[in-house]
Amino acid sequence: MQTKGKFTAIDRVYDISHKDFVKKYQNTGIPVILANATKAWQSNLMFTPEYFRENFGERTGAHPSRRYTIAEMLDLTAKSTSENPAPYPVKFMIKSTLPEMVEHMQPIDLNFIYPNWLKSKLLKNKLGNTDMDLHIGGAGNSYEIHKDTYDVHAWLIQLYGEKEVICFPWDEEPLMYPRSGGLLESRSPINFTKPDYEKYPKFKEATPIKGILKAGEVLYIPGGLWHTTVAYGQNISTIINQVNESNYNQWRRDVYVYKAYHNKIKGVIDYVAANVIGNVCRIGQLFGARY
Numbered sequence: 009m010q011t012k013g014k015f016t017a018i019d020r021v022y023d024i025s026h027k028d029f030v031k032k033y034q035n036t037g038i039p040v041i042l043a044n045a046t047k048a049w050q051s052n053l054m055f056t057p058e059y060f061r062e063n064f065g066e067r068t069g070a071h072p073s074r075r076y077t078i079a080e081m082l083d084l085t086a087k088s089t090s091e092n093p094a095p096y097p098v099k100f101m102i103k104s105t106l107p108e109m110v111e112h113m114q115p116i117d118l119n120f121i122y123p124n125w126l127k128s129k130l131l132k133n134k135l136g137n138t139d140m141d142l143h144i145g146g147a148g149n150s151y152e153i154h155k156d157t158y159d160v161h162a163w164l165i166q167l168y169g170e171k172e173v174i175c176f177p178w179d180e181e182p183l184m185y186p187r188s189g190g191l192l193e194s195r196s197p198i199n200f201t202k203p204d205y206e207k208y209p210k211f212k213e214a215t216p217i218k219g220i221l222k223a224g225e226v227l228y229i230p231g232g233l234w235h236t237t238v239a240y241g242q243n244i245s246t247i248i249n250q251v252n253e254s255n256y257n258q259w260r261r262d263v264y265v266y267k268a269y270h271n272k273i274k275g276v277i278d279y280v281a282a283n284v285i286g287n288v289c290r291i292g293q294l295f296g297a298r299y
């Protein structure tokens with residue numbers, strides 16, 4: 009099943025070199041589904057609900073309302089419906105809360121997510137999330153329409169089940185009615201599955217680019233692109249963020265804009281830090297460092 013209406017399909021590629029990916033998708037800002045990408049992992053389809061329940065059932069993740077355990081989320085998403093959806097997203101942080109998973113996700117960059125300056129030790133998890141959010145969803149769950157904080161590139165890795173992924177063309181930002189004020193500028197008030205066209209009439213003109221992301225597949229979402237997801241059944245996914253030369257200028261600008269909204273001085277300090285980090289990574293790369 010898919011949301012209805014006119015749309016273009018997201019490219020799905022089965023075999024592409026890193027070089028061609030960079031040329032065709034990363035440097036041009038086009039989203040793409042890499043259908044074979046998790047084959048780089050030895051057991052790419054091992055991350056089932058049973059695996060999570062047996063190994064991490066009692067570990068917890070955050071939702072604005074309260075914390076939930078993995079076992080609770082597996083129960084809630086198994087019986088989730090569009091009328092009565094499970095809470096979503098509840099964020100489980102893989103590296104800090106489920107670190108045992110990481111050894112089964114090698115190479116973590118899937119031989120595609122590099123260079124990634126967020127890996128630089130200088131960042132220490134600041135100025136962009138370097139942990140990996142794990143999301144357990146169910147039928148009726150939809151993420152808010154948004155673009156990612158700091159314009160990072162995002163790699164949405166589908167570990168189990170499937171969900172619909174929806175991106176919007178670059179020039180359609182005004183049709184998303186971005187909220188205002190710091191980070192909120194990257195969030196839309198529109199409910200994708202039940203849009204209020206009276207309140208947000210321009211959203212009718214949006215022309216989504218969509219696809220169904222299946223277990224083992226990976227969606228590349230270029231930084232700054234508005235997107236959302238819709239689930240029709242139980243599914244589990246994770247996200248890796250990336251910054252490199254291709255989105256560095258946008259990332260640096262956002263670091264300033266978002267921080268300065270709350271505190272001008274903090275904005276300037278972080279902007280200077282972003283400059284130092286960018287130049288260190290750039291020079292490191294010239295000398296052969298692999299981020």
Ligand SMILES: O=C(O)CCC(=O)C(=O)O
Binds near residue numbers: 141156164236247
């Ligand atoms: O997993 C999803 O539903 C979407 C996640 C996403 O876009 C994000 O975490 O920024």
Ligand SMILES: [Fe+2]
Binds near residue numbers: 155156
């Ligand atoms: Fe996102």
